[in-house]
Amino acid sequence: MPGTVRIRAFALIALFSGLILQALPAVAQEQAIGGTLSQRAEEGEDPVPVEGVVITVTQDGNEVGSATTDAEGNWTVPVPAPGDYDVALDASTLPPGVTLSDPERSELTDINVRPGQTRRVIFQLGGGGAGGTSTWDRVASLVVVGLKLGAIIALSSVGLSLIFGVTGLVNFSHAELVTLGAFIAYVFHAGGPRWPLVVAALPAVLFGVTFGWGQEKVLWGPLRRRGMGVLTMMVVSIGLGFALRFLILAFFGGLPRAYPDFASQGAVAFLGFSVVPKHVVAIVAALVILGGVGLFLERTLAGTALRAVRDNPDLAESSGIAVDRVVALTWALGAGLAAIGGVFFGVTESVQWSMGFDLLLLMFAAVVLGGLGTAYGAMLGGFVVGISVEMSTLFFPNELKNAVGLVLLIIMLIWRPQGLLGVRERIG
Numbered sequence: 001m002p003g004t005v006r007i008r009a010f011a012l013i014a015l016f017s018g019l020i021l022q023a024l025p026a027v028a029q030e031q032a033i034g035g036t037l038s039q040r041a042e043e044g045e046d047p048v049p050v051e052g053v054v055i056t057v058t059q060d061g062n063e064v065g066s067a068t069t070d071a072e073g074n075w076t077v078p079v080p081a082p083g084d085y086d087v088a089l090d091a092s093t094l095p096p097g098v099t100l101s102d103p104e105r106s107e108l109t110d111i112n113v114r115p116g117q118t119r120r121v122i123f124q125l126g127g128g129g130a131g132g133t134s135t136w137d138r139v140a141s142l143v144v145v146g147l148k149l150g151a152i153i154a155l156s157s158v159g160l161s162l163i164f165g166v167t168g169l170v171n172f173s174h175a176e177l178v179t180l181g182a183f184i185a186y187v188f189h190a191g192g193p194r195w196p197l198v199v200a201a202l203p204a205v206l207f208g209v210t211f212g213w214g215q216e217k218v219l220w221g222p223l224r225r226r227g228m229g230v231l232t233m234m235v236v237s238i239g240l241g242f243a244l245r246f247l248i249l250a251f252f253g254g255l256p257r258a259y260p261d262f263a264s265q266g267a268v269a270f271l272g273f274s275v276v277p278k279h280v281v282a283i284v285a286a287l288v289i290l291g292g293v294g295l296f297l298e299r300t301l302a303g304t305a306l307r308a309v310r311d312n313p314d315l316a317e318s319s320g321i322a323v324d325r326v327v328a329l330t331w332a333l334g335a336g337l338a339a340i341g342g343v344f345f346g347v348t349e350s351v352q353w354s355m356g357f358d359l360l361l362l363m364f365a366a367v368v369l370g371g372l373g374t375a376y377g378a379m380l381g382g383f384v385v386g387i388s389v390e391m392s393t394l395f396f397p398n399e400l401k402n403a404v405g406l407v408l409l410i411i412m413l414i415w416r417p418q419g420l421l422g423v424r425e426r427i428g
Contacts (some may be wrong), residue, residue: 031082032118033057033076033085033087033111033120034075034076034121034256035120035122035123036073036075037073037075037089038125039098050073051073051276052068052274053069053093053094054089055075055088055089056077057079057085057086057087064080068258071349071390082113086107086108086111087111088106088108091103095274099125100123100125101124105123105124139391141274143391145390146386146389147387148279148283148348149362149389150382150387151287151383152282153366154380155344156174156342158290158378159177159330159334159335162378164373165372166313170234171234172237175363176244177211177334178338178345179248179354180204180207180208180339181339181343182204182342183252183351184203184204184207185204185259185342185343186346187200188204190260206336208336208337208340209335209339212333212335215331216332220233221327249353254352257351258346276348285344286344290379294376297375305326306326306329309327345359362405364409365381365405365406366385368381368409368412368413372419376421377420377421388405388408392404
């Protein structure tokens with residue numbers, strides 16, 4: 001029977017992999033045009049990233065693609081072939097108080113891109129920058145961006161926390177499930193099928209669920225039955241994470257990409273400050289999904305069984321609960337949520353091979369902050385970490401903001417090791 005289950009797991013993963021590989025040639029890109037849009041508020045101050053500005057790339061009068069600068073001012077537009085391109089900045093999408101130093105330089109012409117090159121271009125900005133907007137405007141915008149990041153962290157880290165609670169395993173390869181979800185949605189959205197992103201996200205989530213379930217049946221379950229310790233399995237997860245990360249790099253390349261449906265979305269005015277609509281959509285959708293997870297855990301038999309196994313596996317098994325099935329369900333649920341988080345991360349930022357790994361530290365910080373093994377703790381910790389990280393840019397350089405997650409992790413381990421929603425336990 002176990003052999004049959006493993007064969008089914010391999011078959012399902014192989015089926016999804018075949019569908020993805022069929023679409024891969026259509027999305028392979030080798031060159032791009034990109035840059036970072038920022039300006040100095042005053043002499044001697046650090047550059048301030050400018051978010052929500054639309055930049056369009058054309059060739060011979062035909063639009064090749066467009067991108068919107070992210071929270072760090074970065075933007076990238078893949079181009080289909082080497083050659084000369086024109087790059088235009090839409091000045092109407094600049095935040096209030098920010099202008100081009102030379103309005104005549106809103107379009108840069110004849111930008112030559114060589115094979116395999118990511119050509120960087122610079123638009124010089126003038127005007128107020130951070131100084132042209134009030135402190136309230138900047139704080140309000142950072143709160144929205146922080147909620148967006150927190151929603152993504154919460155979605156991605158719930159599975160990490162549940163898997164630890166049920167199996168005791170700290171899964172370092174969980175970050176790659178985030179990346180896989182983002183890339184699979186990109187394949188079905190921008191590749192062969194060219195489905196709307198809402199539809200393309202469905203196979204990404206389905207693949208995540210299947211891949212998580214397959215991992216438990218093919219790898220982690222057999223290792224546990226052989227008596228492998230949790231520490232050794234953690235080392236295996238680190239190796240699996242490295243293998244998946246570089247396989248993604250080999251198949252998809254290292255070029256950042258944007259979902260076409262959301263690549264050219266600019267900021268709009270809301271309550272006196274600028275906000276990007278896709279950030280609001282990501283926050284609302286994530287809250288709905290997290291609410292659904294909470295209802296599943298509290299109101300369904302499967303959710304009750306999962307919480308019982310998390311609290312006491314031996315007692316749950318003696319009560320007639322099929323522990324192995326619950327563990328497989330936890331892996332499937334956690335991987336599916338990570339895939340959804342990856343799609344939202346790709347919508348609000350960009351899709352690239354290291355995106356999950358870049359989020360891993362913040363996910364661990366959220367899980368520890370909220371309480372190891374608790375789904376609600378991971379949700380709460382995700383939002384606390386996301387808002388804290390983004391708000392820290394008011395006082396520290398943008399490059400240091402992720403270090404705030406590490407500082408929160410250290411403080412929580414010293415002050416309250418069980419986390420905000422965790423329970424003290426006796427060890428030994």
